[in-house]
Amino acid sequence: MKFPEVTLTHLDNLWFQVSGTLCNIACTHCFNNSGPNVRTFEFLGLETIRSEIESAARAGVKEIFFTGGEPFLQPGLPEMLSLSLEHAPTTVLTNGMLVNDRIADRLAEIEQGTKYSLEIRVSLDGYTEEMNDAIRGKGVFRSALAAVARLSQRGMLPLVTIVRTWTDEEELRTLAGFSTTLRDAGYARPRIKVLPALPLGRELARAATPEADTLLSEEMLMGFDRELLMCSNSRIVTDRGVWVCPLLVEKADARLGSTLDDSRAAYALGHNACVTCYHYGTICGNVSSLIEGPQRQAEEATLP
Amino acid sequence: MKRLALFGGIYNNYLALEAAIRDATRRKADELYCLGDLGAFGPYPNRVYPILCEHGVRCIQGNYDNSLAGGLADCQCGYTDPRDNHFARISYNYTFKNTSKENKEWLGTLPETIRLSVEGRRVLLCHGSPRRMNEFLWESTSPDAFLEYLLDDSKADIACVTHSGIKWHRELSGGRHFINVGVLGRPENDGTTNVWYTLLAIDGAEVKVEFVPVDYDYEKLATEMEAERLPAEFIETITTGWWTTCLEVLPHKERARGRF
Numbered sequence: 001m002k003f004p005e006v007t008l009t010h011l012d013n014l015w016f017q018v019s020g021t022l023c024n025i026a027c028t029h030c031f032n033n034s035g036p037n038v039r040t041f042e043f044l045g046l047e048t049i050r051s052e053i054e055s056a057a058r059a060g061v062k063e064i065f066f067t068g069g070e071p072f073l074q075p076g077l078p079e080m081l082s083l084s085l086e087h088a089p090t091t092v093l094t095n096g097m098l099v100n101d102r103i104a105d106r107l108a109e110i111e112q113g114t115k116y117s118l119e120i121r122v123s124l125d126g127y128t129e130e131m132n133d134a135i136r137g138k139g140v141f142r143s144a145l146a147a148v149a150r151l152s153q154r155g156m157l158p159l160v161t162i163v164r165t166w167t168d169e170e171e172l173r174t175l176a177g178f179s180t181t182l183r184d185a186g187y188a189r190p191r192i193k194v195l196p197a198l199p200l201g202r203e204l205a206r207a208a209t210p211e212a213d214t215l216l217s218e219e220m221l222m223g224f225d226r227e228l229l230m231c232s233n234s235r236i237v238t239d240r241g242v243w244v245c246p247l248l249v250e251k252a253d254a255r256l257g258s259t260l261d262d263s264r265a266a267y268a269l270g271h272n273a274c275v276t277c278y279h280y281g282t283i284c285g286n287v288s289s290l291i292e293g294p295q296r297q298a299e300e301a302t303l304p
Numbered sequence: 305m306k307r308l309a310l311f312g313g314i315y316n317n318y319l320a321l322e323a324a325i326r327d328a329t330r331r332k333a334d335e336l337y338c339l340g341d342l343g344a345f346g347p348y349p350n351r352v353y354p355i356l357c358e359h360g361v362r363c364i365q366g367n368y369d370n371s372l373a374g375g376l377a378d379c380q381c382g383y384t385d386p387r388d389n390h391f392a393r394i395s396y397n398y399t400f401k402n403t404s405k406e407n408k409e410w411l412g413t414l415p416e417t418i419r420l421s422v423e424g425r426r427v428l429l430c431h432g433s434p435r436r437m438n439e440f441l442w443e444s445t446s447p448d449a450f451l452e453y454l455l456d457d458s459k460a461d462i463a464c465v466t467h468s469g470i471k472w473h474r475e476l477s478g479g480r481h482f483i484n485v486g487v488l489g490r491p492e493n494d495g496t497t498n499v500w501y502t503l504l505a506i507d508g509a510e511v512k513v514e515f516v517p518v519d520y521d522y523e524k525l526a527t528e529m530e531a532e533r534l535p536a537e538f539i540e541t542i543t544t545g546w547w548t549t550c551l552e553v554l555p556h557k558e559r560a561r562g563r564f
Contacts, residue, residue: 010453088447088450117444117558192385193384
């Protein structure tokens, strides 16, 4: 079967797999199987990051993202964020467990010193300790909320990122629950981003999602705006080369080259996860370009 | 020397539009332009059309105008937050229902961009960004290198956009400029009730960008919004200057400056 191809229109989003797949927790829905001692990918160093940011800036990059694993395991991360913010707005995706007072102070200081936005995305997957820790591990709920409170106390508005592990019927009640929990934790103006669960990594074993057995065809992409897909506007740099998007780092065919400059080739969308992006758009960005999803039905219902 | 008055989204705020036109005329603007999004948010959508026509304001199509003309289901702002979508839907449905067929058809005839040659400078007017009508260009998420790329790609020396609702200006390499002209429709989330338009003066190699605050009868607008049973949240924005809805798309810096 020949899969539809997407070309890189423009490198809007540069991602770094900065801590590889090394993480201090092992969530049940993790799409790239990150966890303690998982060394599929290793840390990225400052010099790689510097040279790829400079290369991306020459190409007119719009945003830069740092992910893992848990990015704050890389002790050089604050310096990398400062460097990145000299060129573009920058986002870090964290579980918050290592965001102590010292790190929170440093992040607030970096944020105040830059003209571009620094976004701290803190993952949370339940609005109760029981719901969250069943997915993310014991003690994670309290640590994540403490990180959110620390950042909030310093004038930062972290973007709390939640993977949708509930049903459409539970949508509004669940979102209201997150909002209440965050306010109770001291975050008066909670910002929330909901991500679809991805049919990849541990999530495949956790839940059977509709996309798990589906693949994209040329027919499905007829009349579809391919620029809504991450592969048309993103690349991710890892210690083992450059991949087409953050979701497919465990897929060998998604490695496009050793540096950004030689990773501009078109990509054939042959994975189940590509169907998720087809449904939801550039989901990894800070604001999703929604194409369809349970929210559409939620809009019809009465709001909390 | 030529002076262009550039109006951003009007959002049905015909009172601010009238005040801005008066101000621009007083300042001897040579030409008046509106960068799209005539409807949304405010009351009595049909009132802006005769004003634009009477004063010869040349308009381009914004995402709202594109949706209204095409009979689309929503404004194409791309919200995912259920609360944002709830209010966006109220605003869009109200405007759709109360915009005449003739005005919708006229919106359908508007160009997506206007290109001008002013004193040898290539000026591009568009709604969201040169490449996409509904792309939000915020000051804190539009890096210099990206803006340079957009200017190169669109073959412009000066690009002017609106859509996001907050004005900014960046001077780039080779004397080029990127300007978000702000909006007339609602205040810009800074706790003041005035709105803004932009005066772009081009005199040979010299380019001057002036953001002009516009005071208008916002209390009258608020009363009319009440009479039209528009949400209290929208009226609060008009009377306080703080945004209360559609906040999801704001990046960190712009969001942190607001109250909500």
